[in-house]
Amino acid sequence: MAAAQIAEWQKRAEAFKPLNLKQIEGPIAELDAHLTLRSYIVGYSVTDADLDVWKAIRGNRIAHSSVIKQGLYINVSRWFNFIEESERPVVELASRGKEMAKKAEGKSDQGNYDIGLQGTEKGVVTRFPPEPSGYLHIGHAKAALLNDYFAHKKYQGKMILRFDDTNPTNEKQEFEDSIVKDLELMGIKPDQVTHTSDYFQELYEAAVKMIKNGKAYADNTPQEILRDERMNNVDSKHRNDSIEDNLAHFEEMKKGTPEGTTWFIRAKINMQDPNGAMRDPVIYRCSPQVHHRTGDAWKIYPTYDFACPVVDAVEGVTHALRTTEYNDRDAQFQWMLKAMDLRHVYNWNFARMAFVRTFLSKRKLTKIVDKGDVWGWDDPRMPTVRGIRRRGMTVPALQEVILSQGPSKSITLMDWTKIWATNKKHIDPIAGRYTAIDTKDKVTVTVTGAPATHTDMKDLHAKNPAVGQKKVVFSKNIILDQTDVASFAEGEEITLMNWGNAIVKSKSTTVVDALKSPLATLSGNAPISSLELELHLQGDVKKTSKKVTWLSTDQELIPVKLYEFDYLLTKDKLEEEDDFEKFLNPTTSVLTECLADCNVADLKEDDIMQFDRKGFFRVDKAFKNGEPAVLFQIPTGKGGK
Numbered sequence: 001m002a003a004a005q006i007a008e009w010q011k012r013a014e015a016f017k018p019l020n021l022k023q024i025e026g027p028i029a030e031l032d033a034h035l036t037l038r039s040y041i042v043g044y045s046v047t048d049a050d051l052d053v054w055k056a057i058r059g060n061r062i063a064h065s066s067v068i069k070q071g072l073y074i075n076v077s078r079w080f081n082f083i084e085e086s087e088r089p090v091v092e093l094a095s096r097g098k099e100m101a102k103k104a105e106g107k108s109d110q111g112n113y114d115i116g117l118q119g120t121e122k123g124v125v126t127r128f129p130p131e132p133s134g135y136l137h138i139g140h141a142k143a144a145l146l147n148d149y150f151a152h153k154k155y156q157g158k159m160i161l162r163f164d165d166t167n168p169t170n171e172k173q174e175f176e177d178s179i180v181k182d183l184e185l186m187g188i189k190p191d192q193v194t195h196t197s198d199y200f201q202e203l204y205e206a207a208v209k210m211i212k213n214g215k216a217y218a219d220n221t222p223q224e225i226l227r228d229e230r231m232n233n234v235d236s237k238h239r240n241d242s243i244e245d246n247l248a249h250f251e252e253m254k255k256g257t258p259e260g261t262t263w264f265i266r267a268k269i270n271m272q273d274p275n276g277a278m279r280d281p282v283i284y285r286c287s288p289q290v291h292h293r294t295g296d297a298w299k300i301y302p303t304y305d306f307a308c309p310v311v312d313a314v315e316g317v318t319h320a321l322r323t324t325e326y327n328d329r330d331a332q333f334q335w336m337l338k339a340m341d342l343r344h345v346y347n348w349n350f351a352r353m354a355f356v357r358t359f360l361s362k363r364k365l366t367k368i369v370d371k372g373d374v375w376g377w378d379d380p381r382m383p384t385v386r387g388i389r390r391r392g393m394t395v396p397a398l399q400e401v402i403l404s405q406g407p408s409k410s411i412t413l414m415d416w417t418k419i420w421a422t423n424k425k426h427i428d429p430i431a432g433r434y435t436a437i438d439t440k441d442k443v444t445v446t447v448t449g450a451p452a453t454h455t456d457m458k459d460l461h462a463k464n465p466a467v468g469q470k471k472v473v474f475s476k477n478i479i480l481d482q483t484d485v486a487s488f489a490e491g492e493e494i495t496l497m498n499w500g501n502a503i504v505k506s507k508s509t510t511v512v513d514a515l516k517s518p519l520a521t522l523s524g525n526a527p528i529s530s531l532e533l534e535l536h537l538q539g540d541v542k543k544t545s546k547k548v549t550w551l552s553t554d555q556e557l558i559p560v561k562l563y564e565f566d567y568l569l570t571k572d573k574l575e576e577e578d579d580f581e582k583f584l585n586p587t588t589s590v591l592t593e594c595l596a597d598c599n600v601a602d603l604k605e606d607d608i609m610q611f612d613r614k615g616f617f618r619v620d621k622a623f624k625n626g627e628p629a630v631l632f633q634i635p636t637g638k639g640g641k
């Protein structure tokens with residue numbers, strides 16, 4: 001069905017090409033109506049329908065002017081600008097010719113997936129090899145989605161999820177389970193799940209073979225001296241030890257003896273190489289800790305740089321896609337394959353993701369979790385997949401933002417604004433609208449002229465009736481936010497949203513309220529405790545400057561706790577020499593207690609909704625047994641927090 005719809009819109013794209021305003025007005029108006037509650041022309045991700053229609057409009061100066069420059073069609077303009085920003089399509093403009101088209105093409109690197117992978121005609125097998133020492137963060141999500149894209153969507157091949165479990169000190173089954181779950185949530189289904197530990201015997205035998213072939217040796221140089229020697233191209237004193245001695249030391253390592261723990265195995269490559277990664281890297285070390293899968297069967301573990309090319313070759317991986325931080329280690333990867341006479345694996349590197357005021361280092365994330373600076377790995381302030389989803393990020397939006405980056409090699413510092421703005425595009429059409437009033441200094445209001453207490457059924461979403469309906473209780477007894485009431489002048493006409501206009505008759509303050517409230521101290525004025533309004537439904541809502549939310553107290557008001565979060569860091573970008581703890585934001589959450597309308601009692605955990613004039617929220621804890629509901633505010637791109 002989707003394919004048929006795409007084909008239909010590709011045909012309809014021709015209707016946007018005539019250089020005649022009267023001929024294209026009808027098709028553009030139809031497209032505008034079609035996009036009222038849609039982010040894309042067909043389905044929930046970009047398709048050829050979006051690209052072909054976009055190109056048809058952009059290539060027609062009259063259509064482009066009507067859509068963008070004059071802003072006559074709001075929905076089409078919104079869609080057009082988003083496709084331009086996220087996909088960067090290229091179209092040859094008749095007025096400027098090939099020169100401008102080439103310039104535009106030069107800007108499209110981020111979304112271009114035609115990266116020229118070699119050897120694809122023989123099939124494509126990719127792998128995503130996370131270490132199970134923490135939860136997936138957004139950087140891991142990019143790597144996983146790109147490997148999935150090239151394996152399944154671009155080349156109809158195979159993707160392997162391989163846990164790189166070679167460091168028993170930090171790894172847990174909990175982290176493995178969370179990684180599998182997070183990939184499922186992102187719509188990634190690996191064809192095979194493996195572990196590097198499945199190949200410990202093969203890896204051990206490969207290391208023995210390298211030692212016997214004179215391509216590896218045992219070393220016990222202290223770490224600081226080893227670092228200096230590698231930096232200054234100095235050979236280790238053990239570099240030319242006999243094969244027998246090297247094997248003997250490796251055997252001690254395998255047994256996990258005290259003597260064995262002081263040794264490690266290094267590949268014998270070239271200590272004079274200008275590429276530091278080629279200066280005899282460590283490929284095996286002794287670690288007597290119990291492994292979460294293999295127990296105490298092994299006391300020696302391969303390094304990632306040794307295990308990865310070996311297991312890639314054994315598992316049939318054709319293309320190792322990884323971030324550009326591995327650029328210098330690609331030569332080492334290829335050397336390992338040749339040294340062990342293994343099948344060839346191509347390397348392709350892409351830029352890692354980096355965000356302002358965010359760190360993705362697993363070591364740093366682990367530290368703030370262990371110290372209790374955050375609630376855990378799924379804290380909504382964390383850049384983990386769990387964290388940003390708990391804050392209200394939807395899976396389609398996460399996929400869209402990451403895939404729009406493409407396999408570009410250019411590292412850019414991204415603002416969270418774009419990712420949350422994309423998310424809003426997905427939640428705005430389906431989030432029900434509710435009302436909440438701040439509990440602190442709420443104002444009791446009497447509405448004279450109000451009819452007897454009654455309940456009406458209203459749409460939860462004015463533009464999308466499919467979202468459902470809610471109860472709206474009308475009565476003379478209502479409450480308003482203190483900040484709204486404080487701005488009212490006596491005799492002023494204001495609008496009670498979703499009801500009508502009212503005239504401010506009188507405001508009053510009690511001495512007790514004045515003494516208790518911090519607002520009085522800050523402003524010099526006591527807070528308003530009560531207000532009288534006179535209903536004036538014949539008033540024109542278009543002429544009032546203040547539209548305020550309200551709640552009738554003649555209903556069950558639901559207590560809610562609303563959390564708003566800030567960045568974890570106070571600095572946009574950490575430098576290598578920075579102590580990140582000195583830049584941790586001391587205040588990263590603000591709690592506001594409110595009373596909400598009776599319909600909030602029906603919300604469930606994970607529901608996404610909007611409180612009028614307060615923003616979008618995700619329900620983290622539903623209202624139950626009188627306990628307040630807990631909701632997290634979802635950023636919308638106006639600050640990116």
